[in-house]
Amino acid sequence: MTTSFEKALNTVSQLPPEQQAMLVEIIQNRLIESRRKEIAQDAKESIATFQQGKLRPQSAETLISQLQKVLEEDP
Template sequence: MVTFEQALDTISQLPPEQQEMLIEIIKNRLIETRRQEIAQDAKVAIAAFHQGQLSHQSVAEVITELRTILLESE
């Protein structure tokens, strides 16, 4: 297996244009991975809602709950 340091050394040997291409490829892969995670989370949440594990909330209730969570994490 290649170490992180070895990967960096290999990348530094590439021409700048290829390094930039590699950056874009990695960014796009990370974005796609995150999209898949969000989609999976949504499927789980929808299934939980349909099974009655989640309740209806108004927008105001959701905003209040999010603010509380954000304040607690500071």
């Protein structure tokens, strides 16, 4: 039995190349919009956390340094 993903791929492969390209563009746009919504939600939560006093203001240099340390730890 094939999976839904395989069925979708088979269906797409039956489309003309122009429609396949349109489908790719639509999916990319939906992914971009989904990511934008996720970023906006993260920002709202971060602002609320800051306004509740759970975060302290920091300089850009401090934040960049902390981010670099985290990135160096991740393989």
